[in-house]
Amino acid sequence: MTATTIAPAPAPAPGGxxxxxxxxxxxxxxxxxxxxxLALILTVITSIFPMWWMFVIATRDSAAASQWPPAVxxxxxxxxxxxxxxxxxxxxxxxGLLNSLIASTVVSVSxxxxxxxxxxxxxxxxxxxxxxxxxxxxxxxxxxxxxGIIPLLIMMDWFGWRGExxxxxxxxxxxxxxxFMMRQYVLQTVPxxxxxxxxxDGCSTFRVYWSVVLPALRPAMVxxxxxxxxxxxxxxxxxxxxxxxDNPTVQFSINQLNESAYSRDFALMFxxxxxxxxxxxxIFIVLGRQLVGRIMEGAIKA
Amino acid sequence: MxxxxxxxxxxxxxxxPRPAATATGRRPGRNRGTLMSRLDVKGSPYLFxxxxxxxxxxxxxxxxxxxxxxxxxxxxxxGGNEGFIGLDNYVRLATDAKFWLALYNTLGIFLIxxxxxxxxxxxxxxxxxxxxxxxxxFRMTLILPYITSIAALAIxxxxxxxxxxxxxxQALGYLGFDPINWRGDKYFSWVAIAVMIDWRWTxxxxxxxxxxxxxxxxxxxxxxxxxxxxRLRQFFQITIPMLxxxxxxxxxxxxxxxxxxxxxxxxxxxxxxxxxxxxxQFQTVMMLVFQEAFRYGNYGYGSAIAWVLFVLVVVLGLxxxxxxxxxxxx
Numbered sequence: 001m002t003a004t005t006i007a008p009a010p011a012p013a014p015g016g017x018x019x020x021x022x023x024x025x026x027x028x029x030x031x032x033x034x035x036x037x038l039a040l041i042l043t044v045i046t047s048i049f050p051m052w053w054m055f056v057i058a059t060r061d062s063a064a065a066s067q068w069p070p071a072v073x074x075x076x077x078x079x080x081x082x083x084x085x086x087x088x089x090x091x092x093x094x095x096g097l098l099n100s101l102i103a104s105t106v107v108s109v110s111x112x113x114x115x116x117x118x119x120x121x122x123x124x125x126x127x128x129x130x131x132x133x134x135x136x137x138x139x140x141x142x143x144x145x146x147x148g149i150i151p152l153l154i155m156m157d158w159f160g161w162r163g164e165x166x167x168x169x170x171x172x173x174x175x176x177x178x179x180f181m182m183r184q185y186v187l188q189t190v191p192x193x194x195x196x197x198x199x200x201d202g203c204s205t206f207r208v209y210w211s212v213v214l215p216a217l218r219p220a221m222v223x224x225x226x227x228x229x230x231x232x233x234x235x236x237x238x239x240x241x242x243x244x245x246d247n248p249t250v251q252f253s254i255n256q257l258n259e260s261a262y263s264r265d266f267a268l269m270f271x272x273x274x275x276x277x278x279x280x281x282x283i284f285i286v287l288g289r290q291l292v293g294r295i296m297e298g299a300i301k302a
Numbered sequence: 303m304x305x306x307x308x309x310x311x312x313x314x315x316x317x318x319p320r321p322a323a324t325a326t327g328r329r330p331g332r333n334r335g336t337l338m339s340r341l342d343v344k345g346s347p348y349l350f351x352x353x354x355x356x357x358x359x360x361x362x363x364x365x366x367x368x369x370x371x372x373x374x375x376x377x378x379x380x381g382g383n384e385g386f387i388g389l390d391n392y393v394r395l396a397t398d399a400k401f402w403l404a405l406y407n408t409l410g411i412f413l414i415x416x417x418x419x420x421x422x423x424x425x426x427x428x429x430x431x432x433x434x435x436x437x438x439x440f441r442m443t444l445i446l447p448y449i450t451s452i453a454a455l456a457i458x459x460x461x462x463x464x465x466x467x468x469x470x471x472q473a474l475g476y477l478g479f480d481p482i483n484w485r486g487d488k489y490f491s492w493v494a495i496a497v498m499i500d501w502r503w504t505x506x507x508x509x510x511x512x513x514x515x516x517x518x519x520x521x522x523x524x525x526x527x528x529x530x531x532x533r534l535r536q537f538f539q540i541t542i543p544m545l546x547x548x549x550x551x552x553x554x555x556x557x558x559x560x561x562x563x564x565x566x567x568x569x570x571x572x573x574x575x576x577x578x579x580x581x582x583q584f585q586t587v588m589m590l591v592f593q594e595a596f597r598y599g600n601y602g603y604g605s606a607i608a609w610v611l612f613v614l615v616v617v618l619g620l621x622x623x624x625x626x627x628x629x630x631x632x
Contacts, residue, residue: 032434039429040429050455050462136355140358142558148369151366171361173357176354236453240592251451255569270461276453292509296513
């Protein structure tokens, strides 16, 4: 889980302040050479090929995965492969897909809500211990929580949650990274005057959060939600430890194929892999541009 | 905040004691400092941060600390807690060749992955830091691998690195090289896993470096150009030093992440018992934790390994931070 943390990299612009933003044509940039484009195109091919090939094999038979030269064009077996996949009793793929969709959605909504609430409090409200709590949040970001996996499983037994869907939801409903990201964003975008004005209008603190802070936070919330969705979707070791083959997440489900006698049935496995990637791909197509912006912004600010 | 404390009419307030508001009244300045609004202002901040700290405490901090407790016991899946045994699990660990091998593997894979990743990401960032047609499309493609299912792509790479019919071996054969035993050979298995990691993370890190590069003031380069410094020299003597804090940051993050490496080698290793190959040649520490705890049911011993891993991550993180502040100070 920790691996997907976005970097609030402490890259200080030399000379103290942030370097002024230069946009578009005003920025003096070096010219690209043909070599530049060659390097970029090679990178693009490397980035895309494994995913494309995954899709291609999902539309063909298993022999295509071992074929040389490699198959690069889709075939006509996708529907047949899908039929086999969704009917496969080892994988329980339908349940897995559904479970992952539910878990990732619930966790994302919860993380966005709780983290924006806490981020608002830490960024804009005055209370005793605020600095302490802010530092505490930052410290939690560096804690490799995955290490506590054994006691967490023991706890699931206490609660009777082993094998149940809530075991992959409830433990992930907050994130220190999310709180910190929201706090930074609140500080940047919500002026104190706006909050004071709302209070003078008689808003309670929660009302201020709901009607003033949340709308301002929307762009950051979208990115945090997307990252959390992706992270929950990708959760692997914990799902493997706590769930059972009859009630899997999608990652667990494709791993079942990989570990079983089906591991030579590449068409089947790659069809599973394709469907395990598809929701993330859709999100990427819709929100990829914002994500790029956020990663780059996170690298300079904070 | 007391200066801005204005209550809604008491009637509206007292009807709903929650901080979640019913305050619809728009009558400013009246009933300043009623009990409810004072409670709201004093109490809400704690109420707002409570979910985070409570949930993190229960599902993050507690299991982490409880790991120590479990590690001091004979504790198994079947029998539960079978009594305090002090440091026995740690003594066992110190002489367990499997543990040392797993640690060696984890560090080895980390190094093989992180060094090329760093160089590639820096190069890519430098390439992107030019006037390019389709700049934003290139950037998006760069982070495409980051937005994928790790397990799914690990399955794909496992086939690419297959020893008999894997695409990479076939390509090597086509070029006249001998096929490589990607799973059987220790170091080649590390390379295969490192490739999976780097495929996912290089573009992401390149974007971070690119952002940092664009924050370097242009006049520094202009001055260097006037002094006759070549592009290459500027890259090594201006860009790299300016990016040092960012580079160190990304290395710290990778260290924390890669020390817990699990998904890629677990899937690369078909069979599912987390052995990391026939000789444990690519079993990582986290795979060993999983194997001991969930395949063999040794919760106590697994916890001891997990705790050592935790201490290791913290120590490495501190060393990294220390080095970075030393460098910044210099």
